[in-house]
Each structure stands twice: as structure tokens, then as C-alpha cells.
Amino acid sequence: MTVLHRPHSSALSRGRTAPPLFRAVRASVHDRAWAAWGATGIVGVVVAGLLITSGAGGVSEVDLDLVEHASRAHEPVLDGVALLVDRLLGPQLGAALVLLLVVAVWVVSRRAAAAITVLGVAVGPWAAAELVKLVVQRDRPDPGLLVDPLIIEPHSFSFPSGHTALATGLALALVLIAWGRRRAGVVIAMCAAAVAVVGLSRVWVGVHYPSDTLASVVLGCSVVALALPPWLRLLDRVQRRSRTGHPIGPSAPNSIPTIDQGRTRA
16 A cells, blocks of 8 residues: 655745735725825925915914014923924934834834835825925024024025924824724824924924924825825735735645655555
């Protein structure tokens, strides 16, 4: 009698694909609505910036009045907090915070696509803010008009705030990770409070107008709303292609039975 041995096939483990990324977020994403909101928000921020720069609506006067009031209200503790925020979200430490979050996501999830998605969500709003600055070209508050400017920036543009845009991106990345999990509401509330603190700090130190920081939040949310749905669809297509490249079933090479050369007599 010939003895047949069927080794355990590894094709199933190789053929299995990981579950979709950010499944809870996908349930809330409506591609057309998000695209419409995102495009409207981006265009609205650019148009608003151009109108403000042209002097329409008296926004600049109100903005400057609020910055002047903040400059007269300085206190040592609040000054220290605002300066700390300025350093934390500056180019060097801000990049380090983004990198730390991306590495943490990769280590926990072991999925490069998740880390890349978080990277895009975190950095996208800041990159968009830098581009809009070049289009709008709004000057920063004149430090000569302020009682106590804590920071005097070299000539650079003000609208929208890069620090606030980076804070918005980091907050949205954390919300993306936490969405659908326990305590998601707490994470969202903490992220919203952190973004508000960053926005207020930029006005407090005298380098941005309130409308700059508000525009950054709108722009950041709009960029993510516009870009996230097509990016998730792209990841789905890549996953489907990888799945078809690893067949599962009897046709898999390792599922072919082998015949033991040894024989036993009945």
C-alpha cells in the first residue's frame, strides 16, 4: 500500500491579505461629498486670502486690532507656552514629531501603507499652506505696531499659518488612527483643543492674524477631505492586485501531494 503524505500548505497564509486600512473611516467616507467639501474649502481659503490682501471687508483692520490687544495682554506664563509651541512645531522639531508618529504607526501596524497614509495626512495641510502663502502673499503683522512682539519674523508671508496647518495635520492623523475605537471622542476633543492652542499662540506671539490661523484649519481639513478617499481607493486596487498574485486553493504549488517513496505491505 502506498502511503501518501500531504504537507501543510503555506499558500493560504501567503494568499491571505490584511484587512482594509482604516475600516471605520471608510464607513464614513462619501467620495463625492468629501471631494466637493474639500475643493470648496481650498478654493474658499484662496479667494478669502486674496480678498483680505486687497483690503476688502475690513478684515485686516479687525485682525490687526486683535493682534494688538493680544500684544498688550502678555503674561510670562502664557508667553512661555506660546514660545514653546513655536519651537515644537518649527521646521526641525515639527518634522521630528511627524517622523515619530509615522514610525509608531509602522511599528504597531506593521503596514507600510498605514504609515504612508498617516505621513500624508500629517504633512499635506502644511504643504498646502506653504503653497497658498505664495499665491496670497499677505504680509505678517508689523511688529512696530505691537506693544510687545515676542517673535520678529524675517520677511515672509502670513496667510495661512504654517504652524497651525501642521498642528491640524497631526491632529487629523491622530483622529484617523483613533476613529472607530474606544475613547475616539476623547482623542478628537484633545486634538481640537491642541489645534486651538496652537492657533491662539501664533496670534499671541504677534506673527499671525486670527484669520491666518482659521484659514489653516479650514485648508487642512479640506486637503485631507479631498485627497483621502482617492488614496484609499488606490490602496484597495494595490491590495486586490497583490491578492490575485497569490492564488489560494488546489492550484497552489505547495498543495500538490507528494508520494512517499517508502512502501508498506498490506
